[in-house]
Amino acid sequence: MNASEAILIxxxxxxxxxxxxxxxxxxxxGKKEVPGFVTYLGGILPPAIMVILVxxxxxxxxxxxxxxxxxxxxxxxxxxxxxxxxxxxxxSIGGGTALYMILVQFVFx
Amino acid sequence: MRSEIKYAxxxxxxxxxxxxxxxxxxxxxxxxxxxxxxxxFFISLFVYAGSMQFVLVNFLSGGxxxxxxxxxxxxxxxxxxxxxxxFIEKFKKMGKLRPYMIFSLTDETYSLLCAERAxxxxxxxxxxxxxxxxxxxYWILGSVLGSVLGQLITFNTSGIDxxxxxxxxxxxxxxxxxxxxxxxxxxGAASGIASLLWFGPDNxxxxxxxxxxxxxxxxRPKLDGRKGEEAH
Numbered sequence: 350m351n352a353s354e355a356i357l358i359x360x361x362x363x364x365x366x367x368x369x370x371x372x373x374x375x376x377x378x379g380k381k382e383v384p385g386f387v388t389y390l391g392g393i394l395p396p397a398i399m400v401i402l403v404x405x406x407x408x409x410x411x412x413x414x415x416x417x418x419x420x421x422x423x424x425x426x427x428x429x430x431x432x433x434x435x436x437x438x439x440x441s442i443g444g445g446t447a448l449y450m451i452l453v454q455f456v457f458x
Numbered sequence: 459m460r461s462e463i464k465y466a467x468x469x470x471x472x473x474x475x476x477x478x479x480x481x482x483x484x485x486x487x488x489x490x491x492x493x494x495x496x497x498x499f500f501i502s503l504f505v506y507a508g509s510m511q512f513v514l515v516n517f518l519s520g521g522x523x524x525x526x527x528x529x530x531x532x533x534x535x536x537x538x539x540x541x542x543x544x545f546i547e548k549f550k551k552m553g554k555l556r557p558y559m560i561f562s563l564t565d566e567t568y569s570l571l572c573a574e575r576a577x578x579x580x581x582x583x584x585x586x587x588x589x590x591x592x593x594x595x596y597w598i599l600g601s602v603l604g605s606v607l608g609q610l611i612t613f614n615t616s617g618i619d620x621x622x623x624x625x626x627x628x629x630x631x632x633x634x635x636x637x638x639x640x641x642x643x644x645x646g647a648a649s650g651i652a653s654l655l656w657f658g659p660d661n662x663x664x665x666x667x668x669x670x671x672x673x674x675x676x677x678r679p680k681l682d683g684r685k686g687e688e689a690h
Contacts, residue, residue, distance in 0.1 A: 350521060355493070358517050361524055363504040365531035366538070370563050373542030374549070383543060389682050390674065391540035396633040397646030397670045398534060399626055401663065402509065404650040406623035408659035424620055428627045439479050442624040446483075449624075450617035 416457035424449035462580050466588035469574070473566045474596045477508075481600015482607065483621040484511050489608030490615065491519040498605040502598040507564065509629070510534050511601075512622040526664060533667045541568040548586075555587045562590040564597075641681060645673050 350358075377383055403425070410418045428445030435441070485498045505511055510531060517527050541563050549556045563571075567590050576585040608615070634640070646666075653666035674681070 350518065355497075355518055357524065358522070358527055359497075359501055359505065359514065361528050362507075362510065362514050362517070362531050365528050366505055366507045366510060366535050367561060369532060369535040369538045370542060370560055372539045374546060374560055377543065377546055378550075385682075386675070386678065388540075389678055390671070391537070391543070393639075393642045393674055393681060394671070395537045396630065396637055396640075397642040397649075397674065398536070398667065399630040399633060400643055400646035401650040401666050401670065402513075402534065402626045403623060403630060404647075404654060404666070405513070405663055406626060408654060408662065420617075421620075421623070425623065425627055428624045429631060432628050432631045438476055438628055441628050442483075442621055443479070445624040445627070446618060446621045449620035450615075453617040454614055 420449055420452040420457055423452060462584040463588050463592075465576070465580055466585050466592055469570060469585075470589055470592045470596070473570065473593050476566065477593065477596035478600040478603070480508055480621075480625065481597050481602075482604035483618070483625075484508075484515070485601040485604020485606070486608040486611075486615065487512065487515045487604075487619055487622070488518075488601070489605045490618070491515050493518060493605075494609070495602050495605040498601040499598060502601040503594075506562065506594060506597060507535055507538075508566075508597070509622075509625060512625065515622075529664055530667070533671075537565075538563060538568075541565075544568075544572065552583050552587070555583065559586065559590055562594050564593065567593045639681060641677065642670075642674060645677070646670050649673060 373383075407418070407421050407425075410421050412418045424445050427448045428441050431444045432438075432441035481502065484502070485495070488498050488501070489495075501511060501514065505514065513530065513534065516522070542560065545559070545563070549559050552559055570589050570593070571586055574582075574586060574589070576582040630643075634643070637643075649669040650662070650666045653662040653669060656662075657665055
């Protein structure tokens, strides 16, 4: 990817991000009522999207050959357990990432 | 003026820590993908969306089409559209500051602004503005720092991209606690895995997102009454 293609991708991402933030003010900035299905999707979509994003992160993991996705599974498990235990974002992300790095660099080589 | 900044700074300290940490992770990843500090600065200045910027690194290192990038951004950030709904009235009173307030409404800024009850002797609009500006600057600072560190660091950084997975897992668990119904999670997981098997790793995300929205719309009569989101 050359620099101008990269700038284009960044610009599209920036514009679309801004669009999502500006939409409620553009559509409902007046006194218009918010449609029911919008409120419904708003309440229900975020956790579904987050699961898909986790899958997106592990989409290229090879589950059928060594190391059978073990670093990913153990890393995710560590993040989850740390987070359920302490609910501290930095600890969960930092600890899980450190474990994953150790696993891919030293254990499952 | 100064007391508003001071007050806003104290309020934003937790975000300072979080944004510096995640910003550094983002800067490191971006650097690893071959994009240096100037890129980190401008991306964090103009895009300013935490989880989306991690996905953007993937766009930049692989050949993602513009349409895919656009649709993914719209869907991943769609939650921001719902944040704005709570601030339509409040931001109206902010005049010239309004466009910036809309621009900078990230997850963290949103949650701070929701909880904000500024003391009476301070100008509430200025407090909200400084909260937004400070958070934005922490994010930019963190990502540039990460990028510079990435150039200096000599140890083996392979596996550091797992920070993005970890971030999503953490957000997911927080949402799991907040939401009364877990049906959307199952729908998302099933759609995601089905699409992954059917379309393969390179093309699965759009069908997965669209399938999820469709199924959730079909389930609306069942789920809407129960309110997916608990009052908080």
